[in-house]
Amino acid sequence: xxxLVSRFFNGRLLTAVAAATYKEWAxxxxxxxxxxxxxxVYFLVQYFIWSALFQNTTTLKGFTLDEMLVYxxxxxLINYCIMDFADWNLQMLIxxxxxxxxxxxPVSHRFFAxxxxxxxxxxxxxxxxxxxxxxxxxxxRLPLVPANLFWSLLSLVxxxxxxxxxxxxIGITGFxxxxxxxxxxxxxxxxxxxxxVFVPLVFFPGxxxxxxxxxxxxxISYVPVRVFSGSYELGGITLAIPVIVAIQGVYVVLxxxxxxxLWRLGIKRFTGVGV
Amino acid sequence: xxxxxxxxxxxxxxxxxxxxxxxAYRGNxxxxxxxxxxxxxxxxxxxxxxxxxGAAFPGWSLEEVLLIQGIFMMAKGFANLFxxxxxxxxxxxxxxxxxxxxxxxxxxxxxxxxxxxxxxxxSGSLLGxxxxxxxxxxxxxxxxxxxxxxxxxxxxxxxxxxxSFSLFMSGTLFKWVGNSRIYEIFNTITQFGLFPKxxxxxxxQNLLTYFIPIAMLAFFPAAVLKGDKPEGLFLSGGICLVxxxxxxxxxxxxxxxxxxAGG
Numbered sequence: 354x355x356x357l358v359s360r361f362f363n364g365r366l367l368t369a370v371a372a373a374t375y376k377e378w379a380x381x382x383x384x385x386x387x388x389x390x391x392x393x394v395y396f397l398v399q400y401f402i403w404s405a406l407f408q409n410t411t412t413l414k415g416f417t418l419d420e421m422l423v424y425x426x427x428x429x430l431i432n433y434c435i436m437d438f439a440d441w442n443l444q445m446l447i448x449x450x451x452x453x454x455x456x457x458x459p460v461s462h463r464f465f466a467x468x469x470x471x472x473x474x475x476x477x478x479x480x481x482x483x484x485x486x487x488x489x490x491x492x493x494r495l496p497l498v499p500a501n502l503f504w505s506l507l508s509l510v511x512x513x514x515x516x517x518x519x520x521x522x523i524g525i526t527g528f529x530x531x532x533x534x535x536x537x538x539x540x541x542x543x544x545x546x547x548x549x550v551f552v553p554l555v556f557f558p559g560x561x562x563x564x565x566x567x568x569x570x571x572x573i574s575y576v577p578v579r580v581f582s583g584s585y586e587l588g589g590i591t592l593a594i595p596v597i598v599a600i601q602g603v604y605v606v607l608x609x610x611x612x613x614x615l616w617r618l619g620i621k622r623f624t625g626v627g628v
Numbered sequence: 629x630x631x632x633x634x635x636x637x638x639x640x641x642x643x644x645x646x647x648x649x650x651x652a653y654r655g656n657x658x659x660x661x662x663x664x665x666x667x668x669x670x671x672x673x674x675x676x677x678x679x680x681x682g683a684a685f686p687g688w689s690l691e692e693v694l695l696i697q698g699i700f701m702m703a704k705g706f707a708n709l710f711x712x713x714x715x716x717x718x719x720x721x722x723x724x725x726x727x728x729x730x731x732x733x734x735x736x737x738x739x740x741x742x743x744x745x746x747x748x749x750x751s752g753s754l755l756g757x758x759x760x761x762x763x764x765x766x767x768x769x770x771x772x773x774x775x776x777x778x779x780x781x782x783x784x785x786x787x788x789x790x791x792s793f794s795l796f797m798s799g800t801l802f803k804w805v806g807n808s809r810i811y812e813i814f815n816t817i818t819q820f821g822l823f824p825k826x827x828x829x830x831x832x833q834n835l836l837t838y839f840i841p842i843a844m845l846a847f848f849p850a851a852v853l854k855g856d857k858p859e860g861l862f863l864s865g866g867i868c869l870v871x872x873x874x875x876x877x878x879x880x881x882x883x884x885x886x887x888x889a890g891g
Binding site for chain 1: 653655656657658659660661662663666667670673674677678680681682683684685686749804807808809812813816817819820823827828829832
């Protein structure tokens, strides 16, 4: 059992790689600080759009104007916590042949990439999440207080893992395709639309909402946002917060298995061309 | 005249090379074409979903909003196809230290960077926009010849605004080396252009009309096509030219600060 756990989790590796990535990206602070402009301006556009749309109505698909603004505010903040580019990184390593160096190391590349994400997002937490949260809270006066801190944090962590596993699985396609930019962009759009980043999923047609319930994408962003606001509903299915978080946990495990399966298929195709 | 012919030759060579590069990875090219097509349909999709839920922008029907978004997509698609790639090109060359090679070529650096950035996969965006545009135009009262003439003129101004943005962005990259998030800043600012100007506060309407002419990207061309005479149209047209002039000045001023610090 201990061996199995150590195969998937290595505390020392996590700390070392996360610290190195944190320092590496701290050199590109201005790159990350762009979010201080992008996040609030994006929110401002949403503010105008939804204020205009709510002029003749008080609720839309069960959302009031304030709830809708909180939805977009929390979506923006959650994205700062879970964002990653494991897909780009992995396909780049495969394409250039630099992936060979990882095969020679006694560590799982997936865990290495996850540790990198932890370091990168820790930096993002201070440089993106905290300042933008304060802007939303004090400038836009958004009541960004979670309905239940424990479930919100747990759902956020699961969303973090789900985002990583989905992206990493997309990156694995690099074993089959030389250039994956097109496929990656396709999946990323698909992922964001069906994760509820652009519009709450309850705006989709009923049949599609039911399909979306069974896909992994809603567990990346939509579920953490709904858990934050304390109620969950999709496709006519209303669930208590602990239940939806438990389902989110199950989906993370399933996605981990999918990623492992794809990995085992893909690694057999790696030739190291480009080294 | 000779300068114009040289430019045409430069662009046609750039297009040939771009096409050959695209076709070297045909599978990826086809997917990217499809992705560009799909990704730009995102905002119309959101608009459709919102209007289907019963909500609407006051005074704007679904087709009228789609008209704005279709024009926005066409302008961006055209820009991406023919000149917007210069931002990426210059940014990458400055980062790699290859920009010096551009400076010793016997032609305009801006045009050279634009011509060599041609990529046909960006035409997906143009086609998507054209599709939305045709759909929306067929569902509004038929525009007369004057409306069409005004529309084409304003569409040219819309392209000039995008060209100005590409100069501001690429000029910034001489100093802010390798920052790919400049696109995110651009996309965020221009998001205001995807919706009717009238939904924004008065201060923002003035900002988008007289300072950064984002309203010209799609709102003004769409408004004249549906027969409106929107406030601030003529002044905004002049502002677009000033914006272009300022962008060119900015670009050359930033070029002076290029330090050739790359590889």
